[in-house]
Amino acid sequence: MAKFSKKSKTSQEIPTAALPDIIFMLLFFFMVTTVLRETDLLVEQKIPRATQLQKLEKKSLISYIYIGPPKKTEVYGTEPKIQVNDVLIEPRDILLFVEQERDKLSEAERDQITMSLKVDEESKMGILSDVQQQLREVNARKVLYSTLKDTEQVL
């Protein structure tokens, strides 16, 4: 019995001296992986899921085009709209947008520009096809349909 009472004298507290270190480690992880949002989304974005995804390696070559029904339906209506940067645009304005994005890249990389299309799954093919026609027109032919990872169904 005496032995047990001796044992109970040892400190019952969990040592928390390493806690700040652990938290800092997590903090640095999130600081490194974080991408601060550059644009305010004006359109709904419910991205569809797919299984056959590919990852793009060079982030600087990517420009984003968002398509979806507007969030402010009382101002813009309910039909899907196209957003680039912070504004809603018409399909024909894509030409200008792509040229602007191209100018940001160096000479050698201009023809490698990739357009990432973030399209709401409720949208119809009509608007997407209009956008693609414009992209063909301006010769920005690399396209990425941004999707989320879907777990492969077991057949």
Added chain:
Amino acid sequence: MSKRKDRGGNQINASSMADIAFLLLIFFLVTTTIASDRGLTLLLPPKPDPNQPPPDITANERNIFKVLVNSNDQLLVEDEPLTDISAIRAMVKEFVLNNGRNPLSSDNPEKAIVSFKTDRGTSYEIYIAVLDELKGAYYEMYGERIGLTSDEYRALKESNPNEKELINSGKEGLPMNISIAEPSNFGGGAIGGSINTGGGR
């Protein structure tokens, strides 16, 4: 007197360090969006040259695998209605690897073309689901040739010379001929020019 003072103030009180770190951590947790540049890649065809007439579609009927989706998201695959999208993958593989055995199917993998046509009213969700199956079929075929699964094949990086060789040996003689036709307009008969995409990578 002075000695006692020293003893008390020698250490910086670090017990609130964890709290500060937590606060920062939570800030980054909230603002973070894990980078998500992943998706289905596609190469659009070059814009049509007005001086050149559209190419004759002389490709043999048997070498075209037709997938149509109407504005009600109903599928028509090789002129048969289909409800189960996931069945397309096996059909495409069988079609491409036919090598002339079945007279109604493709001559050889190089000539085989998968034509995917939608309507302007087709939803994007179905478009992606079908495109996913079409690409999946090709990636599985590529993977099988070099003994990998489709996931492993897609994870290969072109920047690595060894892996690039694997990519090319998987693709050789089996081009990803997925042709996305211009969408029709509400079930109309207007047939847009078929546009051929060079496939993903």
